[in-house]
Amino acid sequence: xxxxxxxxxxxxxxxxxxxxxxxxxxxxxxxxxxxxxxxxxxxxxxxxxxxxxxxxxxxxxxxxxxxxxxxxxxxxxxxxxxxxxxxxxxxxxxxxxxxxxxxxxxxxxxxxxxxxxxxxxxxxxxxxxxxxxxxxxxxxxxxxxxxxxxxxxxxxxxxxxxxxxxxxxxxxxxxxxxxxxxxxxxxxxxxxxxxxxxxxxxxxxxxxxxxxxxxxxxxxxxxxxxxxxxxxxxxxxxxxxxxxxxxxxxxxxxxxxxxxxxxxxxxxxxxxxxxxxxxxxxxxxxxxxxxxxxxxxxxxxxxxxxxxxxxxxxxxxxxxxxxxxxxxxxxxxxxxxxxxxxxxxxxxxxxxxxxxxxxxxxxxxxxxxxxxxxxxxxxxxxxxxxxxxxx
Numbered sequence: 001x002x003x004x005x006x007x008x009x010x011x012x013x014x015x016x017x018x019x020x021x022x023x024x025x026x027x028x029x030x031x032x033x034x035x036x037x038x039x040x041x042x043x044x045x046x047x048x049x050x051x052x053x054x055x056x057x058x059x060x061x062x063x064x065x066x067x068x069x070x071x072x073x074x075x076x077x078x079x080x081x082x083x084x085x086x087x088x089x090x091x092x093x094x095x096x097x098x099x100x101x102x103x104x105x106x107x108x109x110x111x112x113x114x115x116x117x118x119x120x121x122x123x124x125x126x127x128x129x130x131x132x133x134x135x136x137x138x139x140x141x142x143x144x145x146x147x148x149x150x151x152x153x154x155x156x157x158x159x160x161x162x163x164x165x166x167x168x169x170x171x172x173x174x175x176x177x178x179x180x181x182x183x184x185x186x187x188x189x190x191x192x193x194x195x196x197x198x199x200x201x202x203x204x205x206x207x208x209x210x211x212x213x214x215x216x217x218x219x220x221x222x223x224x225x226x227x228x229x230x231x232x233x234x235x236x237x238x239x240x241x242x243x244x245x246x247x248x249x250x251x252x253x254x255x256x257x258x259x260x261x262x263x264x265x266x267x268x269x270x271x272x273x274x275x276x277x278x279x280x281x282x283x284x285x286x287x288x289x290x291x292x293x294x295x296x297x298x299x300x301x302x303x304x305x306x307x308x309x310x311x312x313x314x315x316x317x318x319x320x321x322x323x324x325x326x327x328x329x330x331x332x333x334x335x336x337x338x339x340x341x342x343x344x345x346x347x348x349x350x351x352x353x354x355x356x357x358x359x360x361x362x363x364x365x366x367x368x369x370x371x372x373x374x375x376x377x378x379x380x381x382x383x384x385x386x387x388x389x390x391x
Contacts, residue, residue: 050086080128198215341386
């Protein structure tokens with residue numbers, strides 16, 4: 001199977017988008033110039049927070065006018081990021097990004113609102129995808145009762161998405177996005193949830209086909225690389241289990257090799273400690289065990305615990321530019337990106353592809369003077385990789 005024929009997307013969660021006005025400013029200031037530099041069709045992978053969805057739906061023609069604005073700009077949209085519910089650019093996001101979880105009605109309502117909006121933005125005859133939180137965060141949703149509520153709300157979402165398909169003619173699929181330290185964090189945890197909880201409940205309620213059709217995964221390469229997964233085997237395992245990957249987030253993590261002998265790299269890593277986003281850090285030991293640090297801080301980077309120092313490699317959940325092989329003395333997981341896309345090409349269907357580097361503002365030195373150039377480099381490098389893998 002070849003890659004999706006739809007234009008490559010980049011996720012606009014890199015830009016503030018708390019209002020529709022901010023969304024359109026971001027499109028004009030960054031997305032349109034990036035498309036112009038690429039010289040090829042570009043899709044906007046829109047992040048539309050809950051307040052923006054409400055703003056678009058406040059008037060009968062709000063979505064239509066927004067869709068016309070995309071068309072005037074020469075942009076299309078076939079995928080939404082509905083992971084961050086609220087302000088993704090506040091001074092501190094951290095674990096708040098998982099709120100509300102899929103145990104809460106607010107998450108269900110927001111996702112369905114995003115789906116109804118996307119149905120009005122999609123090109124004729126095209127399917128859509130929406131990425132969302134990995135159920136929830138154990139530190140916030142810790143009771144066993146949450147698992148049942150996750151299932152209830154996902155089944156409700158699948159039923160409503162099936163009705164939306166009949167009404168609009170557009171198939172819209174949701175992708176739960178595993179992330180380190182969340183309820184869904186590894187590929188095995190995702191397979192277990194689908195096969196032992198979600199699907200059995202759907203069969204009992206007579207809606208297995210709707211659930212299996214509309215609820216799948218968003219495979220974020222950075223996240224699964226941080227977990228030290230063999231990403232090619234992970235994608236094959238999901239396919240064998242019958243779990244559809246509705247979206248691929250083309251992302252890279254930071255990699256620190258031989259931390260005990262590389263203080264310069266640890267010092268460089270300390271520069272990536274920042275207060276806005278959660279940067280889960282994992283270390284692989286010689287015996288194959290993986291250690292977890294729930295967030296990155298300078299003290300840990302510079303003077304880590306003995307067991308972490310003895311690890312052969314650390315990987316850090318910090319989305320870095322996908323064209324970067326190295327960041328000074330630090331490496332990246334770009335090799336895992338190539339392995340992921342090679343495995344995706346062997347699937348019998350074509351997931352949507354989206355570059356999602358949202359951390360430009362919080363990288364050492366802050367946002368580059370020419371963010372359009374940085375985004376363009378990422379997309380060109382991704383296009384080149386896709387072309388190479390297609391030959």
